[in-house]
Amino acid sequence: MSSSVKKTFTGTPPAALAAKVRMLGPTMTRSMQRVAETVAGDPAGCAVLTVTGLAERTGTSEATVVRTARTLGYPGYRDLRLALAGLAAQQESGAAPAVTADIAVDDPLPEVIVKLAREEQQCLADTAAALDAAQLDAAVSALASARRVDVYGVGASNLVAQDLAQKLLRIGLSAHAHADPHLAMTGAVQLRAGDAAVAVTHSGRTLDVIEPLRTAFDRGATTVAITGRPDGEIAQYADHVLTTSPARESELRPAAMSSRTSQLLVVDCLFIGVAQRTYDTAAPALSASYEALAHRHTPRP
Structure with a gap:
């Protein structure tokens, strides 16, 4: 295996956190997924938690929280908390994009157009944010x-x-x-x-x-x-x-x-x-x- 494959993501900015969770979530263990989904779903609430507090909230361990932070591209949990605070601020200002809802069989075509356009925008934003x-x-x-x-x-x-x-x-x-x-x-x-x-x-x-x-x-x-x-x-x-x-x-x-x-x-x-x-x-x-x-x-x- 080449050395680049072993490379972990580093220096992930706050804007890339949600994208990283969506992209790397399927590769994580179930306990790590719980941590990742929790911090992405409530960045403001998790930003004030200690590593012990987040472990208790997600029903995992402190080691799992730290491993999740590193998998998402942060040297440690402290860096993840800083990113969470930044993401929370973006969401409050409306800068963070929302995930597009799935298209239903009875959706009218004008709504399909809007959903597809938002989906493409989200995927481009996620790729740009996470591209190393x-x-x-x-x-x-x-x-x-x-x-x-x-x-x-x-x-x-x-x-x-x-x-x-x-x-x-x-x-x-x-x-x-x-x-x-x-x-x-x-x-x-x-x-x-x-x-x-x-x-x-x-x-x-x-x-x-x-x-x-x-x-x-x-x-x-x-x-x-x-x-x-x-x-x-x-x-x-x-x-x-x-x-x-x-x-x-x-x-x-x-x-x-x-x-x-x-x-x-x-x-x-x-x-x-x-x-x-x-x-x-x-x-x-x-x-x-x-x-x-x-x-x-x-x-x-």
Whole structure:
């Protein structure tokens, strides 16, 4: 396992607390989940509690409270209390967004529009708040200097993989997106040190994405995972893990658009970062691609 997988989140700002609870909650033990859900649900009330007081309120132990604080990205419980006070102040001022309610089968379409729009806003805000800038910076450096970049994704995630490969290709990088698992493996065995591979999988356990990334990892390429489950198997073979907001799927919304929206935000962050690092070559390449495609547009009357 790479050292980056063992890395814990640090320096989490107050605005990211609710996002962290939603994103990391499924990976916690039940007792830790109780602590996390309690502090996110009542930050003002929990901010005044000692570690013993919060343990008593949640029916857990002091050790569980401390472990939860560290899992959420705080060095200790004191730091978590400071974040809770900040979150409480945001909620009082109306700055903290509310979680969107699920869509019901009898919701009128105007209400569906509002709910979906709020859902997308929430997922983007959660992803931005929880995205590890140090991991992103390292991933950008790897892509910017790579001899070749392979991107893996299947199903809806392949649309995101294709988007990343296309963006990198237009600024002069050698980038390929593989949806077919056989082609992905064929490409992965050709990678070596100095190359990079990016896996896009919301669940973190899609075998057709895990296997080529593991092969790329074993071959010495720098590997990046864009996933909603940083505890998923994919993280074992990723030098850098970029976490997206978990999709709030329901009976009416399997493979919710929000998961792809979060992934596309990370893709855009990667692309902008790479374009900045390689601007001297990226700008002319982008200009050339625009010119090459200009004649393909329908002329205006």
